[in-house]
Amino acid sequence: MAKGTHSYLEDDRNKSIKIYVNGEILSRTDASISVFDSGFLLGDGVWEGIRLLNGELVSLDEHLERLFFGAKELDINIGCSRKELIKIIHKTLNANNMINNVHIRLIVSRGLKKTPYQHPNANIQGSTIVIIPEYKKADKKINEKGINLVTVNIRRGTSDTQDPRLNTLSKLNCILACIEADKAGADEGIMLDINGNISTCNSTNFFIIRKGEVWTSKGMYCLPGITRKIVIDICKEKNIPIYERDFSIEDVHTSD
Incomplete structure (x- = not known):
């Protein structure tokens, strides 16, 4: 499983x-x-x-x-x-x-x-x-106990190397991040972009809530997730502050 x-x-x-x-x-x-x-x-x-x-x-x-x-x-x-x-x-x-x-x-x-x-x-x-x-x-137990994340060294690339916004069969970048996270005892790895900002997790998009606001990456270095868009649309519909922006791992550590 x-x-x-x-x-x-x-x-x-x-x-x-x-x-x-x-x-x-x-x-x-x-x-x-x-x-x-x-x-x-x-x-x-x-x-x-x-x-x-x-x-x-x-x-x-x-x-x-x-x-x-x-x-x-x-x-x-x-x-x-x-x-x-x-x-x-x-x-x-x-x-x-x-x-x-x-x-x-x-x-x-x-x-x-x-x-x-x-x-x-x-x-x-x-x-x-x-x-x-x-x-x-x-498995609903995941909602109850949550998941463990770790920041990995493998980074998301750029569109002129291997476009991270395309859902291709070549998943080596994410697989290496997954392996690194697993060896660290985590469920998923948080991946940074080439500038050191938060990009995504190795198999899911990533959001934080900070001071009542929802933050996610600008989307330049991550897959344009279907669920990601749904979350963004729901926030806008419900007048929940949602920002697609650059943010750091330090921002994650101090999130709500």
Whole structure:
């Protein structure tokens, strides 16, 4: 079971889920991709994590907007429209008879290569699309006991190195931060930007409450989180002071 903010209740039904792989619905044991796939070889692709709650795909439009934007930035042709992709998602959910407390990992890679080489001209066919739906009911105990955070040395990069605002399959930066945090006994790592300001956590966006105000980073060095936007919108709607600004780890230590 994942720890920290991603803790969920184990569910035996996940042992027999059906997974979508490029037009086929396959059993968990049979689902696979080629060792020559761009996603496996290079982490070359984009992904989204979408929740299914009470029959509703939460913030689906926003997730697909981010997916297609990321694919465009990477010059990846997903190979289908948003409407077609929604049909594929529902097809996968229906094959599993899923309605509630489901987490969907939607993955799009650049596709199959003829040889292990980074240049896209080595690709020999269109994108690879994989949809993995799992029963993942959040563990409420996390809300009761909270999580432990530690500031890590791994920093968020810039858009001219590897754009941290894109939800790509290449997660090495965050994985290294996660490993460092785990070795320090924490659930997640707080990551700074190149200027030493707070950016994000390794797998979640980060907010603090300070003197009655909600602070979060400017968003230049973190993923444009769907939940992050929802929190910001709720604060504005409820007239709660919310600021996207630079702030330091010292500000975090003195937060409410």
